[in-house]
Structures are given as structure tokens and as C-alpha cells.
Amino acid sequence: MSFLKGLFGDKSPKARVIRHPRELMRGDIISLDNDFGLPAQLRDQSLEVIAINTYEFERNQEIEWQLKGAGGDTLFMTLVDDDEPQVHLSLKISRAEVETLFGLDAFGNIFEEDSQASLSTQHIPERLEQWLGNQYHEVSFALFGYFHREDYRGLKPPQDANGATGEPFERYELEDDSEQFSLEVEVFEGGETDVLVGLTRPLSLIREYWPGNHS
Template identity: 55%
Template sequence: MGFLKSIFGKKEQPKRQLNHVSHLQVGDMISLDDSFALPPALRGQQLRVEAINTYEYQRSQRSEWVLKGHSNDTIFLSLDEDDESYLSLSIKIPRSIVEQLFDLDEFSVIFEEDDTAQLVTLPLEGEIQSQYGQWLGKQYHQHQFAQFGYFHRQDYRGMKPPQDSHGATGEPFEAYLLLDDEEKSAVEVEVYEGGETDVMLTLYRPLTDIRDFWPGE
């Protein structure tokens, strides 16, 4: 009987292999390096993929993985691909934090078409320093002004997002990007219709900062 079962029995499906960011699905988990080069919100954290979004631009699109860990902080992960590939790890900060990190007059220049913003990080102390210090460069220069795109709360890897004006075309926005002198960190700003504005602090890190992958159920 055991022999017959081995012939006619149902074979187990092979487990999904997961070893690269680009293959992450909702429910998968990663663990990050415990290096002190990483901010506390990232250092040694185990993070679960809660959602996958898509940024659509005129000639490209980019996936964003929304991650959460035990602290319930939200981390946004994407791939920055140029000559080499890097992890792009971001957190959103409210206006109350923006005004503690930067001079608001300098910050407002980001949105002025005839000027190029130069942003200097203010001196930080106490809890603000411990929470945000490692996310920040000393000085930033503007690299991108009002790049138009659509934000989709869906995963469109390998597909073209909807183009029909009557369909789910996503949320239109304009993107602004400032890089620090070493191009290891960034300040990203997204302005949506109605004036809603998201400000992100971003770090660019090597792919090896992800130590382990675990496929979801």
C-alpha cells in the first residue's frame, strides 16, 4: 500500500523560493542587518510586507513594498536601480517633525520653479537626534522638480497600470527629490491634488542589508 500511495498519492508542491527584493509578495518577511550604521527603526528588525504599491511615471514605473515590524512603524521599501541596485528605505514624517529638522523658509524653495533648493539639516538634540539623526545627511541639493506621476495602491509588476480615464488610473502627484552630498540619503516630497503633501526621509543601502527572506503562507 505504501508503494501504491507513493505512485498515486498527491505530491507536495515545492515551496516558493525567495532570495531577492523584487520577488517579495504580501505576507513575506525580511530581516535587516543589526549594524549600527542603520537607524533604530531598521536595525535588526523583522519586517512583514503589508501591501505593494506602484509609482507610474511617463517612461517608467517603480514598486513600493509597505513593511511593518513589531514596533508597528511603517517602512517603505523600493529598489533604486542605476549602475548598481540599492535598497531605498523610507519613513514619512509629519510637518511638526519637518520644522524641527529643516528651516521652513529653505524648505519652501523646493517648490519654486526658478530656484534650486539647498537644504541644511538643523542641529538636533535628544529624542529627535536619536530617532532621526541617522536618516539625515548634513546638506541636500535639489535633484528633481515636479516630476509628474500616478500613485497606485496595487501591484503592477510586469503589467501596465490602467490607462482608461474611466478606470483606476491612480492618484496624480508631483515628486520632488533632494540628495545629500554623498547621495546616500534623500528628502522626497510628493504633492497630491488638493495640496496633500507627503515628506519622506530616505536612505540608500546595499542589498546585503537584508539578511534573510521568509516566504509567506
Template identity: 40%
Template sequence: MSFLKKIFNKTEETQRKLTDVSQLLVGDIIVLTDSFALPEVLRGQQLQVTAVNTYEYEHGPQLEWTLQGSNSLLLFLSLDVDDATELKFALKVERDDVETLFDLDHFSEIFDEPGQAFLDKKADNALTSSWTSEQYQQSTFAKVGYFHRKDHRSENLSAYEGKDAGEQFELYALFNEDQSKGLDVEVWQDGETDVFLTIFRPLSDIVEMYPAS
């Protein structure tokens, strides 16, 4: 075997191949379909993985990939595994966005036991347009989880209190009628509250995946 052929074969062997979304690492790039079913900030975009974090729940860990495209907007991707596996994209929104979307008195009912809030959308703004649904029904109330700034595939998650422990939070979740769109609310121990608009899409919406060079 010639020297050049040896090098060529070695390069082929060591080159990562991406065949499944669950294999994504920091630096990898995904390309999305240009379907009008996607919000404009996702449509036809090339998005790079900038971080991989882990949400830990009683049923086990769940990966979250932070994505960034040509603009400064951060998006979040996870896999929703049920009868079928779907892509779950999340967009973090601020208080002003929430005030535009919902009546805040009704929104606060999310945190009232037993967790059966029903929300009607008031209006969208430029950011939230096509991310939202007209109505949402609550399905999750105060579900305890831990957020780890770690990729559990390569780093162990600490089961103990201390500097390596995850950040505890409570999750409140709502969905529209066909569960194609949702709303995740995370309440942290210091009282800070994060609100995410979520959209569920088929795996085929990712048309290409490129490993980091």
C-alpha cells in the first residue's frame, strides 16, 4: 500500500460522519429546510452548535443544543421522544414579548395549583410571529429538573450538592391543541423565570448536517 493511500484511508476512518441528530457536537452545523411551515428565523438557515447542555429529570437526562445562525439570535434544539421522535426548537422571549402575547393575569395562572391554565393569545410581535398558536392548555405543573452545563454523553452528571451539581428549577409546560407548538416556563431557585416558545417539527426538517472541521 502506498504512503498516500495510507493517509487517504486514515483520513476517511477518522472523519466523523453525522447520521443522526443525537450525534451533534459543538461546532457542528445543521441546515434546515426552506419550508414555509417553519418560522422565518429557522427557514433555510445554517445553524451552528455553540453549546451542548443537559436537562436532568426523574426519567433521565435530555440533551439541549444551543444554535446560532448568521444573526445574534440564540435558538435551542432538543429531541422530543414519544410515539415518534420530533425536533423541538425553542425561542427564549422576554417579559415585553410575554406582555404582548398574553394577558399577564391569565399567564400567572400557570403557577396556580393544580396547573390547569388555559391561555388565549392576544397578539404577536415581529419576533414571535409564526412561533405561536391561538390557544394553549397547561399539561405540566412544577416539574422539578436540574440544568447542567455539561454534555452527559461525555461528562458525568454529579448526583451530589456542590459546585458540580445541576441548577434546580421547576418546569411549567403548555401546548396547543395538536401539540405542534408549546410554551415552556422555567422557574429557578432565585426566582428568575425564563419563558420559551416551542415548535415541534419532523426530523426531515434538517436536510444536511456537517461535522465541525
């Protein structure tokens, strides 16, 4: 049989190997480290890629992998291209959780143009343990972009004003002094607002990659 394969060529597809999170596709699964410094939603969890989105800004694009694990929480992952590449994972929080964490008056300072907002964490709900730093400072104010529910890796998102140009939004970003914890606020047209708490870790946080069935 091996002689026949060599004679006619082996046409069976090669098994796909994932070596880096940038190669992840919908249906793939990642297994995370069993690190007690991680939140429960991440520690020793297997998460499936359920969607891939694109944030389009004036000078760059950012790919977001939407993940779901056995616990039911939806998580979001992006890559951080610093001197040493890292992975950033985030979780959406509710208005009630924002009020518990920071107080709505203090949180509102994020949107004041000359305020250079600074937030202190007050009370941390059990669901958000190990997701938060103690003190945040604003690092990005009203960054304008378009959000696409599509994977545009290596492609330019549609620019036709009559086409699918994405959802316009403004992003406000805060981080703690260690630059490990973040708070992101995205305000869409009509006032819909998403608030996410996030953390940044080395790529080694991902222990294994499991290719999905893409046939």
C-alpha cells in the first residue's frame, strides 16, 4: 500500500497544526494554564472559538476571538504586540457590576474630555475575583473605529458607504500601573455601551491548541 501511495501520491489532507493564537479559526479550542492567579473563568479551562470579529481603526485593525467554555461565560481574546507578544482576555460586565466596582459618578468621569479619569476599585463581586486591579488610569479617550462581526485578517474591511461598513463606536481604555489589568468601554451609536474588564498574560497561558472540524 505504501508503494501505491508513493506511486500515485498521497491525496489525504494533512492534519492542521496550530502553533500561535493568530492561526485560530472558528470551532478551534484552546486549553489554558492551571494557574491559581487566574480567574475561575480561565483557570484550567478549555474554550471554544465561537466567532471572530474585527475592530477597524484609522491606522490598524484588531482581531478579536470570541470564546465560550463549559461555565457559559462569553470571553474575548486579542493579541498584544509588545516587545514580547502577549494575550489579552476580557469579560463583559453589567451596569450593576460597574456601580458596585467603581460607583457610577466616578465611572462617568471617563467621558469627560479633560478629566484624565482615575478609578479605584471599591467592592469586587465573587464573579469578578482576580479580574481587577486596585487603581486604573485612562490611557485612551474616544478612539473612533468600526466594529465588524467578520474575520478580516489580511483583508481590508468594506469601505462602501452603502455596504457593510461595520458599526461605528468610540473606545475608552484604562489600565492599572502594572499594565496587567484593563478596563475598556465601547460606546456605539444610539448609546449602547459595553464595559469589559480584562487582563494581559504571556502567550504561554495557552497550553494547547485543538483544531476544530472545518470540513
